[in-house]
Amino acid sequence: MITGFFGVEDALFFEIDLLASKNLEFPTDALFDTGFSSYLAINNQDIDGFSWIYIKQQEMFTARGEAVFDLYLGKVRIDSQEFQIPVHIGQGLTEVLLGRQWLTTRRLVVDMPSGVLTLG
Numbered sequence: 001m002i003t004g005f006f007g008v009e010d011a012l013f014f015e016i017d018l019l020a021s022k023n024l025e026f027p028t029d030a031l032f033d034t035g036f037s038s039y040l041a042i043n044n045q046d047i048d049g050f051s052w053i054y055i056k057q058q059e060m061f062t063a064r065g066e067a068v069f070d071l072y073l074g075k076v077r078i079d080s081q082e083f084q085i086p087v088h089i090g091q092g093l094t095e096v097l098l099g100r101q102w103l104t105t106r107r108l109v110v111d112m113p114s115g116v117l118t119l120g
Contacts, residue, residue, distance in 0.1 A: 001120025
């Protein structure tokens with residue numbers, strides 16, 4: 001289980017590691033977005049140097065309308081566990097996004113009055 005923190009306007013953040021080739025890891029704060037239906041999305045400028053495997057392009061509906069994402073097989077570490085997951089790479093993403101696919105295997109607890117935010 002990992003503990004998150006509340007950001008501006010009570011945004012839900014968790015620290016994860018993006019894993020690149022050559023044993024490089026990049027810790028980042030990821031925004032948990034219940035409106036995003038997949039696992040992870042990052043900005044296209046952030047993909048350089050990861051050497052993740054390109055899969056295909058995928059159209060998705062976003063809050064801004066229809067968008068095209070490049071889909072890669074990426075690697076992340078969450079709570080000391082490594083996962084190979086599909087990662088959506090798109091333009092104009094201001095945050096690294098965790099999506100609700102994580103909820104198929106993990107429980108999200110959000111208790112704002114108590115200041116508790118966990119994913120586990």
